[in-house]
Amino acid sequence: MPEPLFSIKHEDGRDMSDELNAFARTIGLERIAPGRYSILLVLSLFGGMASGRMNPAVVVQEIEALEGLRTSRFKKPIQNKHPPLQGLWHKHFYDAGLKSLAMNFKKGLDKFKIPLFLQRMKEAREAGVERYVTLEDVDALATDMVQGNLARLAERQAMSGEWLMFAEHEGRRYYLCLATHDSSQHDGIRTQIDEICCKEFPFLKTILNDLETRP
Template identity: 35%
Template structure:
């Protein structure tokens, strides 16, 4: 029923009950009834509790946005380009931790060509400042780079992160698995196919 796991054993430990409680707590079945694969749930559980690289609430929030039940702060969903992943779509979700923060800050700086920082520095040309003022300036610049950059990306709904993978059928989204930028296209396709075969066999023709 829904995305409930019938059996989930990890490292020799039966975690079926824990994983299904996790899904119920997140409201996975409510956000997209009958359209979140068990494979998706298993991966979400693993990356939440084992690798600790995902805040599952952020993933659910992005699914909800695609279902018309909330807003997004990340990039719009997009179809994969190229023949290997044809028929599949991806949507970014915000990751947790310093690497995800750094990726968004650097992306904003590169896109902006650091013009916001340059503007601050140009306003100080020719001014004599004390060491204390220099430290205050460093703090202000850091605030602009990090908080200012993130806020601008949020306003543009341009935050990036890792993905979850889904496909579309009869105007509905079917959520298949998680993914990363560095994942091989063939690997992503295989995981999506496995998810479809095990949960949504009527979607097989979409990836044939």
């Protein structure tokens, strides 16, 4: 029987160690980054799966990309420059929810507009004719505006999503928890990192405290 990775109990006193240990192995965390992921991340992924809000695979795939095992459709990792998460890194992942879809839809529209519409207007101008959008055009234009722009963002590795938080230490990456773009939630995330992740990975205290005390 594999050696337990960690021990944890539910708030109702039920021992969840076996279930969470098996979960971490099943989704591939222990294979990809053995000993370099927090129980906080495991709990977030387990809770997301149990509630039906997310598929843990989308996060695991980004960890694989960070470990050089696959490519990613999303932005390259970014180091946080401002407290309370200053010094840590984040990598986008796509959770397939309406929030991420809306965010990428707006980003694609701002960046690319509607290429098919622009192309057809250009063709009309060059032909010296007036052309109006018809009902027959709507389906193709809507597809280009949504699916087309999402594909263009993915091709450029520019899609945005929620955050996978991690730290870098001695040339290795340590995966901590999930976060959002909403900075109003970052104080709470930092508290969780201080209370859980810093105990698992003591070097985090140095990373976080050194940056906080710099003039």
